Amino acid sequence: MSGGERPPPDFAMARAVEILAELYERQRRKADVPPPPLDKPVVLFSEAIALDVTTTTRGDVEKALGVAFMYPASGWHTYCVRGAAGRLFVSLYYSKGALISAEMYEPRLERAPALVARDMNFRFVPSETSVGMQIATLPDGYRRIPTPDGLGIYADICEARFPGGAAYAMGNKGMIERLALYALRESAPPAPLS
Numbered sequence: 001m002s003g004g005e006r007p008p009p010d011f012a013m014a015r016a017v018e019i020l021a022e023l024y025e026r027q028r029r030k031a032d033v034p035p036p037p038l039d040k041p042v043v044l045f046s047e048a049i050a051l052d053v054t055t056t057t058r059g060d061v062e063k064a065l066g067v068a069f070m071y072p073a074s075g076w077h078t079y080c081v082r083g084a085a086g087r088l089f090v091s092l093y094y095s096k097g098a099l100i101s102a103e104m105y106e107p108r109l110e111r112a113p114a115l116v117a118r119d120m121n122f123r124f125v126p127s128e129t130s131v132g133m134q135i136a137t138l139p140d141g142y143r144r145i146p147t148p149d150g151l152g153i154y155a156d157i158c159e160a161r162f163p164g165g166a167a168y169a170m171g172n173k174g175m176i177e178r179l180a181l182y183a184l185r186e187s188a189p190p191a192p193l194s
Contacts, residue, residue, distance in 0.1 A: 038141045038160055042167035044090070044102045044181055045125040046081070051092070053183040054164035056099040061092060068092065071113055080115035084132045087117045098183070104131055105178040124167060124179055133176050138169055154178065 044051040049064035061068075061077075068077035071091070078091045086106065093101035104122050123130040127139045135156050142158040154170040154177065165184050171177040 034143050034159075034161070035141050038162040040126075041162045041165060042127075042160060042181060043125050044104060044122050044179065046120045046122045048120055050125070051090075051099060051102040051122075051181065053099055053102060053181045058094045058097050058099065061099065065118075069113060069115055072109075078113075078115070080117045081120045081122060082117040083121050084130055086132075088122075088131055089115075090122055100183040101181065103178060103180040106131065122179075124169075129169060129176065129179065131176055131179060135169060135171055135174050135176055142167075142169065 041052050041054045068079050071078040076091045078089050081088050088104055089107050091103045138158055142160045145157045145159050156171045158169045160167045166182050168180040169176050
């Protein structure tokens, strides 16, 4: 070979690159397919009540927990609880008396009301997942939803679908900061402001 020519490509190396590219593409396509829905609803559970967006009513909640504080926006009903991650808000949204959204999160805004925390712990059941845990501890059935850089306050969002609803675990730096349940029978409630 003269000084400016390259040796012909190694057939084995070229084939190895092709195989790796095919494996990568198969894995990428597989990651885009959501896992099958869970076979039963996810509930935000405490020993006082199981918040289930497929069956719980406002009457059920108020019988177990009393009347809530209106926060963070009109239509949201919020209770303060003590969880493993500290003082947490449980915000509920109803439509025609039926629970259609339940969220648990640490209040971040300075204007958040100084509610007294009740000594109760809510968590997702099945799975016993709570705010403050690592996202990596989520069970099978949850899939990561890509979030564009710089949009939203959560870098990590994972979703699991179940008959009549969806469960979300959201957070940053691998830690869960918010758990949310939404009924799928109606349009989603307005997003909380916190």
